[in-house]
Amino acid sequence: MNKKVEHPIRKVMIICAKANLEDVYAALVMANGAVMEGIEAKVFFTFFGLDAITKKRMKNLHTATVGNPGMRMPNGMAFPTLLGAMPGVEAGVSAMMRSQMDKLDIPPVDEFLDLITAGGGEIYACKLAVEMFKLKKEDFTEHVKDIITIGQFYELAAGEGTQIIFT
Amino acid sequence: MTQRTYAGIAVDVNDEGYFTQSSVWTPEIAKAVATEEGIDLTDRHIAVLNFIREKTAKGEALSLRSIGKSGIVDAKQFYELFPGAPLKKASRIAGIAKPSSCV
Structure with a gap:
């Protein structure tokens, strides 16, 4: 007799180490999606990912227009590297992406963090990276619950049904 | 498809308990579905369901x-009214299909 045993995910620990718009959003969408499903979610921002929770930078995240093979012109043609390198192009493309996302009801970073924390999701900054970039607690958005070590991160991950996800 | 009785009315629901026809919905039916979800419906809940x-x-x-x-x-407040998975719970109680939104 085979009895189907279910192993639901109870907690996700999401690590975001990059500042690209798409990498940050991958982490935020997954965290918010988890909270919406009643799954506990904790997001750990480290290295360049700290930009997403740094007050001065979080509203102006960019997607790379150089060195990004997925980048296309609006007509589907390849995006010329030299065009991507011109001043203002990366900012313009990033602004366009943000407006496209807004149309799909994907909120800006600060509002997304509002939604995640409203549902009980928690936001953490990596202590090592914070020291490396010489940042302070007050440089971060108020959504950040704490600045923690990787050891504390693993302590928070403890329990059955936890998944650790690196975006 | 199965049928369940809420507030004395037989309602067609799918395997996950979502209504297949939202037109049968009434606030009384919603109260009965909410009880199943462990929620005691208030006017605030109803306002959200109507929205x-x-x-x-x-x-x-x-x-x-x-x-x-x-x-x-x-x-x-939405999370507080429908604890756990608010969008799914609220959709089920509102008698509409399972939400397909990612955000």
Whole structure:
């Protein structure tokens, strides 16, 4: 007799180490999606990912227009590297992406963090990276619950049904 | 498809318990579904459910964000009213299909 045993995910620990718009959003969408499903979610921002929770930078995240093979012109043609390198192009493309996302009801970073924390999701900054970039607690958005070590991160991950996800 | 009886009325639901026809919905039926979800419906709940139903009737996509901006509740209050998986629970109680939104 085979009895189907279910192993639901109870907690996700999401690590975001990059500042690209798409990498940050991958982490935020997954965290918010988890909270919406009643799954506990904790997001750990480290290295360049700290930009997403740094007050001065979080509203102006960019997607790379150089060195990004997925980048296309609006007509589907390849995006010329030299065009991507011109001043203002990366900012313009990033602004366009943000407006496209807004149309799909994907909120800006600060509002997304509002939604995640409203549902009980928690936001953490990596202590090592914070020291490396010489940042302070007050440089971060108020959504950040704490600045923690990787050891504390693993302590928070403890329990059955936890998944650790690196975006 | 199965049938369940809520507030004395037989309702067609799918395997996950979502209504297949939202037109049969009444606030009394909602109260019975909510009890199943462990929620005691208040006027505040009903206001949110009506908002969800109106938005769905207009063919607009439902998202946590849009409910948070409804002016009825903010996101945090929405989580408090329908604890756990708010969008799914509220959709089931509102007698509409399972939400397909990612945000």
